[in-house]
Amino acid sequence: MTATHSQIEALVRPEPVRHHVPHGPELPGHWMQVINLSVWYGARQAVEGVNMTVRPKAATAIIGPSGCGKSTFIRCLNRMHEVGAGVNRVSGQVLLDGHDIYAPSVDPVKVRRHIGMVFQRPNPFPSMSVAENVVAGLRLVSNPTKSQVDETVERCLDQAALWDEVKDKLSASGASLSGGQQQRLCIARALAVSPDVLLMDEPCSALDPIATAKIEQLIIELKRDYTIVIVTHNMQQAQRVADETAFFLAAEDRIGRLVEMAPTGQLFAHPADERTAAYVAGRFG
Amino acid sequence: MTGAVIASPYPVAPGLPFTDDSRYRRRRARSQAMAGLIAFAAFLGVSILWIILGYVTVKGAPALNLAFFTERPLPYGEVGGGIAPAITGSLMLLVVAAVLGVPIGIGAAIFLVEYGKGSIIEGVRFASDLVAGLPSIVVGVFVWAALVRNVIGNFSGLAGAVALAIIMVPIIIRTVEAVLNLxxxxxxxxxxxLGVPKWRVILGVVLPTARAGIVTGVVLSVARAGGETAPLLLTTLGNQFFNWDLGKPTGAIPIQLYNYAVAPYPDWHEKAWGAALVLILVVGVLSILTRVATRGSVR
Structure with a gap:
């Protein structure tokens, strides 16, 4: 009971609560659960009835052909789908560590502090240097001291496997880095606010194969500490980085649904559903 | 074996498909004529600028000396004198107008881009375009009726600054809106x-990214307001003496220029040209400074 209350507080209270230690049994890591989630863009339904459990400290891949709702779905996991034009409605529940992020008292801004996101195209802030980009989230929500800033810059760039490449140009513009470096900078920036879960929406789709390999290696490192959900159109990538894989598909009504979710090896080797088998064999999509 | 001719294994097509014909030549001539015309139009457009600049410089340069920038205008017949009260008056009016107009203009642009929805956007934009299209004398008449006649009670710098701010706001709205959309x-x-609230994202990310463009828009509006004469005649009236009191009539370069220009004395005409040159220089220096200061970011 106490644990539940303090965790709800952590989501709704005004001050950001970091490194909050709940009473009761220790969490194995941060987990998520999606219960009967449906999404509408205006009048058009985009996703229907998704149920899914996201394992703590593991990478969960979401694969499927274009238009299957996988990007829409991942944007619902930290309420990013509410950003932008149109009235985007959601029904169902998305739980972080057992607490619904769509509960009426929850502030979506706080949700995103717990559940970070990395986007398709690297989007460092062009008005900021490399170091400023890393601590942008910290600076915009709190007043970190100089030593906190320095510590965070080095730790997060190191976690994002970028420190050695940029340590001599921390004050250069974030936009001066290569595409792959920019994407790792964006990952460092997301890590700097200490999220519980990291969402990645096709993080390598704008990168060349070498940069892609570095990001994949990074994901494998990061999932020791973080819970990761990654959308990818690349089935090999899912096999390389993900512990669990979910296959989404839109039927003729153009509404995306979860077809099958299983441990990655099993999903690719022994898919239970015919459609999954056809997709992973490359017969469509 | 360089230069060796290798026989093609394929037959040659009959006739050459690339041959010039009269219709093609006619089209090419017409195309070249049109290209010449539009190049001439571009030349005319640019040369107008240089003709004005050159003429004003030639006519105005002889008037420029230290006294012109440091002394107040003297009555006709006395030698010397300058436009210093007009320069300080213009600067004061522009600063006050900017203080009034820039927050409104930038705020309205942020509303349009970040918060406005559908018909509200259309309404605000339409109203702003109407204000931009108002003849400046109408703005002057309005401020005269509203402030000079009623609230303040006499011609004053403050009324002039309000009139200039009304002219600046729609320019700022339009340019800043365009930049924020970029x-x-x-x-x-x-x-x-990153879990940053929207207002903080706008202040911390959007505005810094658009900084150069915002500055350009503000400078553009200041330059435009700096040259306005009609609304000032009806609001600040002009002043031959130094004045730092916003509640009193204040000099301004365009008013001084006008007063010198309509007088029948050749010496005053030269001073009018000098004032025109100073006005151009102030505006030119302002925009060059902004270009240099904001080099390299979104404009």
Whole structure:
């Protein structure tokens, strides 16, 4: 009971609560659960009835052909789908560590502090240097001291496997880095606010194969500490980085649904559903 | 074996498909004529600028000396004198007008781009365009009727600054709105995804990214307001003496220029040209400074 209350507080209270230690049994890591989630863009339904459990400290891949709702779905996991034009409605529940992020008292801004996101195209802030980009989230929500800033810059760039490449140009513009470096900078920036879960929406789709390999290696490192959900159109990538894989598909009504979710090896080797088998064999999509 | 001719294994097509014909030549001539015409139009457009600049410089340069920038205008017949009260008056009016107009203009632009929805946007934009299209004398008449006649009670610098601010606001709205729309949506998403509130993303990410363009818009509006004469005649009236009191009539370069120009004395005409040159220089220096200061970011 106490644990539940303090965790709800952590989501709704005004001050950001970091490194909050709940009473009761220790969490194995941060987990998520999606219960009967449906999404509408205006009048058009985009996703229907998704149920899914996201394992703590593991990478969960979401694969499927274009238009299957996988990007829409991942944007619902930290309420990013509410950003932008149109009235985007959601029904169902998305739980972080057992607490619904769509509960009426929850502030979506706080949700995103717990559940970070990395986007398709690297989007460092062009008005900021490399170091400023890393601590942008910290600076915009709190007043970190100089030593906190320095510590965070080095730790997060190191976690994002970028420190050695940029340590001599921390004050250069974030936009001066290569595409792959920019994407790792964006990952460092997301890590700097200490999220519980990291969402990645096709993080390598704008990168060349070498940069892609570095990001994949990074994901494998990061999932020791973080819970990761990654959308990818690349089935090999899912096999390389993900512990669990979910296959989404839109039927003729153009509404995306979860077809099958299983441990990655099993999903690719022994898919239970015919459609999954056809997709992973490359017969469509 | 360089130069060796290798026989093609394929037959040659009959006739050459690339041959010039009279219709093609006619089209090419017409195309070249049109290209010449539009190049001439571009030349005319640019030469107008240089003709004005050159003429004003030639006519105005002889008037420029230290006294012109440091002394107040003297009555006709006395030798010397300058436009210093007009320069300080213009600067004061522009600073006050900017203080009034810039926050309104930038705030309205942020509302349009970040918060406004559908018909409200259309309404605000339409109203702003109407204000931009108002003849400046109408703005002057309005401020005269509203402030000079009623609230303040006499011609004053404050009324002039309000009139200039009304002229600046729609220019700022339009340019800043355009620049904010150039800031990629992905940057706003990146900020929001870090758990930063929307207003903080706008202040911390969107505005800094658009900084150069915003500054350009503000300078553009200041330059435009700096040259306005009609609304000032009806609001600040002009002043031959130094004045730092916003509640009193204040000099301004365009008013001084006008007063010198309509007088029948050749010496005053030269001073009018000098004032025109100073006005151009002030505006030119302002925009060059902004260009240099904001080099390299979104404009």
């Amino acid at each position: 800031v990629p949506h992905t940057l706003r998403e990146a900020g929001l995804a």
